[in-house]
Amino acid sequence: MCFVCHSKGEIFSVIISNATAQTMKKPKVKNHTILHITPHLGGGVGSVLLNYLEKAKGSSAFSHKVISLEYANEKAVTASEKVGFSLVDKMSSDHAGIMAAIAEADIVLIHWWNHPLLYAFLVRETLPHTRIIFWSHISGFSAPYVFNDPALNYPDLFVFTSPLSLEVAEVKNLREERKKALRVVWSTGGIEHTASVMPKPHAGFNIGYIGTVDYGKMHPHFLKMSSRVKIPDAQFVVCGGPSEKQIQKESMQYGKGERFIFTGQIKDVSNYLSEFDIFGYPLAPYHFGTCEQALGESMAAGVPPVVLANRTERYIVDDGVTGIVAADEESYVRAIEGLYRNPDLRQRLSENARKAALQRYSLNLMITLWENIFNETLRFPKTKRQWTGMQRGKNVSPANLFLESLGTHGKEFLCSFNTHDENDKEAAKDGIRKLYESSHLWNSKTRGTAHHYHYFFPEDKILKCWSNLTCIECNHSDNFSEDTNKTKKR
Numbered sequence: 238m239c240f241v242c243h244s245k246g247e248i249f250s251v252i253i254s255n256a257t258a259q260t261m262k263k264p265k266v267k268n269h270t271i272l273h274i275t276p277h278l279g280g281g282v283g284s285v286l287l288n289y290l291e292k293a294k295g296s297s298a299f300s301h302k303v304i305s306l307e308y309a310n311e312k313a314v315t316a317s318e319k320v321g322f323s324l325v326d327k328m329s330s331d332h333a334g335i336m337a338a339i340a341e342a343d344i345v346l347i348h349w350w351n352h353p354l355l356y357a358f359l360v361r362e363t364l365p366h367t368r369i370i371f372w373s374h375i376s377g378f379s380a381p382y383v384f385n386d387p388a389l390n391y392p393d394l395f396v397f398t399s400p401l402s403l404e405v406a407e408v409k410n411l412r413e414e415r416k417k418a419l420r421v422v423w424s425t426g427g428i429e430h431t432a433s434v435m436p437k438p439h440a441g442f443n444i445g446y447i448g449t450v451d452y453g454k455m456h457p458h459f460l461k462m463s464s465r466v467k468i469p470d471a472q473f474v475v476c477g478g479p480s481e482k483q484i485q486k487e488s489m490q491y492g493k494g495e496r497f498i499f500t501g502q503i504k505d506v507s508n509y510l511s512e513f514d515i516f517g518y519p520l521a522p523y524h525f526g527t528c529e530q531a532l533g534e535s536m537a538a539g540v541p542p543v544v545l546a547n548r549t550e551r552y553i554v555d556d557g558v559t560g561i562v563a564a565d566e567e568s569y570v571r572a573i574e575g576l577y578r579n580p581d582l583r584q585r586l587s588e589n590a591r592k593a594a595l596q597r598y599s600l601n602l603m604i605t606l607w608e609n610i611f612n613e614t615l616r617f618p619k620t621k622r623q624w625t626g627m628q629r630g631k632n633v634s635p636a637n638l639f640l641e642s643l644g645t646h647g648k649e650f651l652c653s654f655n656t657h658d659e660n661d662k663e664a665a666k667d668g669i670r671k672l673y674e675s676s677h678l679w680n681s682k683t684r685g686t687a688h689h690y691h692y693f694f695p696e697d698k699i700l701k702c703w704s705n706l707t708c709i710e711c712n713h714s715d716n717f718s719e720d721t722n723k724t725k726k727r
Contacts, residue, residue: 283312292601302338305325308326349388380643384405396422398528399423423603428537533598534594545562545563
């Protein structure tokens with residue numbers, strides 16, 4: 238079975254796993270342990286993993302343990318007790334404990350993205366003999382959420398959540414032998430909970446948005462575009478966080494914000510989806526998403542989506558068949574107005590969206606694919622692992638961790654790091670400011686930014702400089718390494 242990806246005239250036929258084209262002869266396995274290591278356990282990735290563990294319980298020859306470097310939210314803790322898997326969080330300062338768990342596991346599955354605690358672990362530590370899989374939860378197109386050669390070459394198998402990632406330059410430039418270690422497993426938390434949603438009578442015409450409410454993901458002109466929609470009784474219902482309060486304040490400049498309703502985080506999306514007429518999901522061109530669970534849930538509920546023509550959305554939504562893919566902001570506005578006037582088209586898109594989502598977002602399929610990959614990985618011998626980048630070892634400074642994570646995308650920061658001339662320092666800081674202005678993603682408090690790394694390593698003076706660009710002095714002298722080595726462990 239293959240996913241076929243169309244982009245810029247190219248067609249990539251992607252083998253999802255060796256066993257999807259034909260049934261793999263499975264070795265006799267019983268209670269092999271899969272150790273999941275994740276930067277944190279919450280949000281979208283958390284939902285995918287937790288739903289997988291619940292669904293796979295009792296039907297798998299594998300047992301699962303989870304280590305979270307940062308936090309595990311209340312939902313995750315409750316799930317571990319209910320489902321019966323081991324969960325330990327706040328492990329970033331206990332590398333010895335992680336090493337012991339790795340040595341005991343048959344396979345280590347690292348849920349991978351640019352997170353400071355994950356890079357600190359991988360770059361600084363030499364892992365005991367083990368089998369390693371990376372499952373990337375980013376597309377890799379938009380810095381600082383990017384791939385680099387050491388990461389792509391580190392595990393036995395590198396698994397993408399979407400075949401679109403095979404188009405990223407770092408992936409395309411891999412040696413042919415290494416490309417044989419690439420796999421794709423579509424990430425889903427399942428859509429059964431929304432597949433049975435039926436429309437409820439409601440007042441007005443509701444255009445809904447569910448997901449990350451932050452300009453690191455949502456299009457920065459979301460409010461402007463929405464305000465230009467000429468539908469008399471339209472309401473824009475925005476569900477999610479974390480920046481909903483700030484964006485709600487911004488909405489007041491558009492007719493005092495009467496058209497916008499901000500709910501914050503919600504526990505049950507079904508109730509909202511049942512009253513949405515359209516799923517208006519315009520994302521920023523630089524967003525980092527791959528499988529867009531919220532989009533899949535809305536389609537499964539029969540809410541026709543209107544999206545912008547970004548790579549990910551173009552792959553998920555078949556324009557004119559399962560939704561509308563708008564070429565630009567003006568087209569987005571016109572598409573919503575057109576669907577308002579054409580209920581028959583809305584109904585047709587709704588029916589097609591349900592069918593497509595049931596296939597693409599099947600949790601059972603994802604479980605089968607992972608079973609195949611686990612069985613394939615068991616055939617690899619356990620080997621020691623050490624990071625192969627320019628920076629590696631226990632004394633790598635936090636600033637160098639950040640630079641390492643960016644691969645070829647950190648030239649502005651590298652220029653700042655290497656210069657000693659005062660005039661050049663100011664010019665380098667101006668370059669970083671311009672980079673910040675180029676994308677809201679760089680200004681996020683998370684997402685692998687300098688601000689994210691500075692949060693976890695507050696005593697690193699270079700990260701502090703890059704984070705706020707207001708420090709008096711960015712000193713890169715030999716004495717600087719002593720300061721960075723005093724970084725608090727979290």
